[in-house]
Amino acid sequence: TLHDAVERTLKHAVEEEEKIPLSSVTNFEEVCAEIKKKLIHLRDCPSRLESPIIYHLDVGAMYPNIILTNRLQPPAIVDEETCAACDFNRPGARCQRNMPWMWRGEFMPATRNEFYRIQQQLENEKFPPLFPDGPPRAFHQLPKEEQAALEKKRLAGLTKVWKNKLGEAEKKNDAAEIKRANGLLVLYDSLQLAHKCILNSFYGYVMRKGARWYSMEMAGIVCYTGANIITKAREIVEQIGRPLELDTDGIWCVLPASFPENYTIKTDNPKKAKVTISYPGAMLNVMVKDYFTNDQYQELTDPATLTYTTRNENSIFFEVDGPYQAMILPASKEEGKKLKKRYAVFNFDGSLAELKGFEVKRRGELELIKIFQSSVFEAFLKGSSLEECYSSVAKVADYWLDVLYSKAANMPDSELFELIAENRSMSRKLDDYGNQKSTSISTAKRLAEFLGDQMVKDTGLSCRFVISKKPEGAPAEPSIRKHYLKKWLKVSDASNLDIRDILDWGYYVERLGGCIQKIITIPAALQSVSNPVPRIPHPDWLRKKMLERNDVYKQKKISEIFAPSTREKITDKAEEKSHVEDSAQEPTIRDIEDTAGGSKKTPRLVGMAISHKRKRGLSGEETGQHAAPEDWRAVLGPMPPVGKTKEERRLWVEYQKKKWAIQHQIRQENKRRRMDDTDFPADVRAGPSRGLTGFLRKTARSMMDMPWQIVQIMETSHPGQFKLWALIGSDLHAIKLNIPRTFYVNQKTPKEGEGAMWKKVHRTLPRSHPVFNLYQYDVPEDLYIKHINDITADLASPDIEGVYETQVPLEFRALVKLGCLTTVNREFARSMEGRETDTFDVNNLNFRSVAQFPYLSQGSVKHLYLYHHKCGNKAIFGLFNPAGKSASVFVFDTAIGDQMPSLGPLYTAERNAKLVQGTDEELLPPTSLTFSVSLSKTANERQKFAQLQRILTDYKREKRGPTFIAVQSAFDLTHLTNLLPEIGQFPLVPIHVTDSTTLYNVLDWQRVGCRRMLQHYVNSNIYIQSLLEQARYLHVPVGNIPQDFAMFGCDLFLARLATKHNHILWASPTHRPDLGGKEADDNRLCMELEDSSLVEMNNPGAYSTVCVDVELTSLAVNTIVE
Structure with missing residues (x-):
């Protein structure tokens, strides 16, 4: 130790x-x-709890000292032959030193496409015969060994490009080109290896020709020894403090103060x-x-x-630099990755001690990024708390974002170009890049257009450019500027163009935003600080992580369900003996609560990691108690003896009071945990309970917490109850949705109090009819239908002025209120804690916008494609599974003949035809399908669909993830569901494209019908993408979009706007609006319905003389005036 x-x-x-x-x-x-x-x-x-100290512990001249300490040099590597001839090779000689090393390499084989391209070239060639005067052989006729040798030879030939260029230069006697090709030949010959050496600090130099340090083994020993030194140092530091950054020759760390x-x-x-x-x-x-x-x-x-x-x-020694005041480490924009060798370190006087890896130290980077970084790091030193620190840093970021969002309105053009221009140098000639594309190459080509090819033929060309929405070059004179702006921007008039209208400001915002994310917003989020720069959103992975961390109900991962129980600490006999000696005055005294709670037979509750944001500093005593509340001995140390003096007894009593406080805390914690395991109280933040029961409970709560991506709202046989298909997280749920019948009654005399199903409201009536006493009724649909006559009789009273919104379809009301994205009302979610439900009322859900959450993003849900068309007794069903690359086709006809075409080639031809037309391949289904064809003569429709039912049942049983069925049929979904009950187990998305009713009235109707079906399937992804875009625009479930998309959208937007502004809806399923029973009294409707209101004269014929088209307007107004 x-x-x-x-x-x-x-x-x-x-x-x-x-x-x-x-x-x-x-x-x-x-x-x-x-x-x-x-x-x-x-x-x-x-x-x-104390402030840490930042140190940099690095090895002075690490690699040279490793070499000197161990006398490493390439000639020092010997083998048995060398030692056998050595005069000092005697028994007991210690001149041989074995040192470990590691060859760190990266395997870089040829890609599959390169290999296939070479194989294709070889297949088109002929090779010498096996025997003299024999026929030439094709590649596939060669033995495997010869094929492999030819493939290897062709792959190796890819690196011989510069040898050919050297030969061409020698033929031309071009001295400059010979020198250049010879140098590049040595370069590429030394680098084109099957294994590229990546040795730390040598950077592959050991493998090049002309390197003095030619031994890879020696280089490996040096690097491996240096890595082991840093690894050992890290292991020691981890036991004391925390490593921050590992360099090649040092370690940045924080140690306790x-x-x-x-x-x-x-x-x-x-x-x-x-x-x-x-x-x-x-x-x-x-x-x-x-x-x-x-x-x-x-x-x-x-x-x-x-x-x-x-x-x-x-001679290897660590040197200590520090302590330092602050160290700023950026975060990576990708999940699970860290940025190496990028940090800024500040001294206690506020000066910058070290800056490494940032764009401010690189050439060619955006000046905007450099200026931002040079000013943002100092802002980290301001503020007395984490929030104040990030607030000061955000001010710097907001300033430069304001410059970009305002398009540098208050900045001269010269300063703007200095701010956003980028510099790049080309290491080769422009011709050497061939058809490659980059900003530097585009800049060089455009420079050549008005400066001439001679200006860009040499190497080392320095390109300075800005990025525009369209191709753009640096102008020289006004006339040249106009000419090339017209050419590159493809505009007719470039005289009045401002550079600010040409620049791609979104690109520069994205560049600066990426830098702000790495330095400010992502580190702030990882430290539980709200986004200091709201205009720069968090990446999707970070937003998801924050939702999981801040989730009220903390959905559990599968790895957190079961936890190992904590073993009881076995006290060493020597420690027990010393404890007895320390308490020699009372050797047999044992606390009664230890006796009750410390028995080994009593099961110990598993502790839970609970993370809370610290609001105040804790004292050392509190910190120790919170660190290990279950072990009061570790917190308080050995128990003092009772003693005989007053001072000794006072110390013993103080010790006991502290111990009792810790034991009280343990009892309260255990009580709370038992409540979590049984009653599931409202305060779920207190920590997730463990075990399978807790997992199932938390899984059920995901419906309450996460947004619902509604795929379809489908009417059921029960009045007022709908089946709502929603994608919640990555699971598809079928939820029962109750939609009450809501209508409004305007009566002349007021009612007393408030009923269970009605309440008084204030709304604006259609046509601005006067409001007397308006009451809103919310009646369950089944009850409304049952008592419709009684309700109608009551509403026919002379006291009733009008009844509104009785004609609004329930499905339309749900679409107006919920849209395509919804979340559960928080009050309802809290009331359902500890209980599971699959039934919701429409008032329990809240509307959400696609700007807040994504809706059915790419890859979130799979789909099947169901095609159906019927003409008389002839019908074709097709069920396509794009993910499984399979299709099942069912042909029905009472007098059928087997005239089915081969569907595989027919499908390939239709798909290739779409590619030729320029359709993006990503929008097309798979390149090949496995077809299963079934012909049937049965007249019983249910027997026809038995096999199709089994296919859908098997797909459902295999649980291949959330899936909807895109249905293209002339039948409505209700009729289709009656024929195929199994499709009711999937959400249905209708495709409103129908075929002619006379399509099968031909002799070869099976070929015509199958070809039309395959054409629709090839277009199915385009149909679905179009429906998804319409759904996102209208905020309507994709399965509820009718055929008349535009008219439905107008009705929907009008209804939402009217609801938002407290208006009564006029909607009705007919062409007449719902005016509360006074439709016949509205003269405007009568004028629209009268046949005489529209006079149309049409005399068809052939006229050889001049014809005049006369349009008369405002005749009604003119009549009144005259």
Whole structure:
């Protein structure tokens, strides 16, 4: 342990590092005692709340010192033959030193596409015959060994490009090109290896031609030894503090403030009276001495007799830099990844001590990013709390975001170009890049257009460019600027263009936003600080993690269901003996609560990790108690004896009071945990319960917590009850949705009080009819239908002015209220705690926008495609499974003949035809399908569909994930569900594309029908994507979009707008609006319905003379005026 090695550590620091004899040190024991005191305090109270100290512990000149310590050089590697011829190879010789090393490489084989391309080339070639005068052989006729040899030869030939270019240059006698090709030949010949060496700090140099350090083994020994030194240092630091960043030759870490730091060693030597020793560095240097000292270091002492002496050698020492005030580490935008070698470190005086890895130190980066980074790091030093710190940092980010969002309105063009221009240098000639694409290549090509090809033919071309929405180059003169802007931007008039209208501001916001995410927003979220820069949203993975962390109900992972029980700590006999000796006055006294609660037979409750945001600082005593409340001995230390004096008894009583407080805390914690396991109280934040029961309970709560992506709302046989299909998380749920019949009654005399199904409201009536006393009725649909006559009779009273919204379809009301995304009302969720339900009222759900949550994003749900078309007794059913690449086709005809075409080639032809038309391949189904065809003559419809039912049942049983069925049929979904009851187990998305009713009135109707079915299937993904876009725009479940999308959207938006502004809906299933029973009194409706209101004259014929089209308007107004 560190405590036991204090003397040896200081002795090594004094004698080996400072070269001071230990006998001349005057305060050695005092320093050792002070260090031991701090270490003992840390050991006894390991859980503490104190500010850490940032240190950088690095090895001075690590690689050179490793080489010098172990005398590493390429000629030092010997084998048995070398040693056999050596004069010093005698028994007991210690000149051979075995050192481990590790070859760290990355396998980089040819890609599958490259291999297939070479195979395809070889298949088109002919090879010499096996015997003389025989026929030439194809590639597939060659033996396997010859095929492999040819493939290997072709793959190796890919690296010989520059040898050919060298030969071409030699033929041309181009000295410059010969030199360039020869240099690149050496470069690529040394780098084109099957295994690319990635040796730390040597960076592959050991494998190049001309390298002086030509031994990979030696390089591996150096790097492996350095890695082991840093690994050992990290293991020590992890037991004391926390490592922050591992460098090649050092480690950044935080240590407790109470850990021993610098100590002054006093000597009796006047030249070196005081020496400062850093204990963290001395601690690691002893470790290096123990593990990495060369005890076989030999020196030549007598050249005449070639006598060598062996001694220990170690010149590897850690150096301590620090302490520092702050260290800023950025976060990665990808989940689970960390950014290496990027940090900013500040001294206590606010000055920047070290900056590494950021764009501000790189050439060619955006000046905007550099300026932002140079100012943002200093802002981290402001503020007295974490929230204030990020608030000050956010001000810097908001300033530069305002510049971009305002399109640099208050900035001159020259400063704007300096801010957003990027610089890139091209290492090769422009012609060498071929058809490659990059910003630098595009810039160089456009420079060549108006500067000439001679300006861009050489290497080292420096390109400076800005990014626009369309291709854009740097203008020179106004006339040239107009010409090339017209050409590159493809606009007709470029005279009035402002550079701010051309720039791609979204690109620069994204660039700056990525930097802000890494430095500010993601680290803030990981430290439980709300987003300080709201305009820069969190990545999806982080948003999901925050939802899980802040979730009220804390949905449990499967790995958290079962937890290992904590073993009872077995007290060592020696510790028991010392405890008895410490309490010698009362050796048999045992606390009664320990007796009751500490029995080994009593099952111990499993502790739970509960994370809360700290609101105040805790004292050391509280920190210790919270750290381990179940072990009061570890918190309070050994029990003092009762004693005989008053002071001793007072200490004993204080000790007992603290112990009783801890035991009370344990009892309260155990009681709360038992309640979590049984009653499931409202405060779920207190911690998730363990066990399978708790898992099932939390799984049921996911419906209450997560947004519902509604796929379809389908009417059932029970009045007023609908089946709501919703994607919740990654699971598809069928939920019962109750929609009451809501209508409004406007009566002249008021009612007394408030009933169970009615209440008085204030709404605006249609046509601005006067409101007397308006009452809202919410009646269950089954009850409404049962008593419809009584309700109608009551509402026919002369006192009733009008009854509104009785004609609004229940499904339409649900679509208006819920949309395509909804969440459970929080009040209802809290009332359902501890209970499971699959039935909800429409008023229990809240509307959510697609701007808040995604709706049926790509890959979240699978689909099947069901095609059905019928003409008389002829019908074709097709069920397609894109994920399984299979299709089942059923053909029905009472007088059927087997004229079915081969569906595989027919499908391939239709799919290729869509590709030729320019359709994106991502929108097309799989390239191949396995077809299963069934022909039937039965007239019984239910027998027809038995096999189709079995296919759907098997798919449901296999549980392949959330799936909906895209249905293309002339039948409505209710009729189709009656024919195929199994499709009711899936949400249905109708595709409103129908075929002609005379499609099968031909002789080869089976071929025509199958071809039309395959054409629809090839277009099915396009249909579905279009429906999803309509659903997201209208905020309507994709399974509830009718055929007249535009008219339905207008009705829906009008209904939502009217509801938002407290208006009564006019909606009705007919073309007449619902005006509360006064539709006949509305003259505007009468004018629209009268046939005479529209006069149309049409005399068809052929006219050889001039014809005139006359349109008369405003005749009614003109008649009144005249």
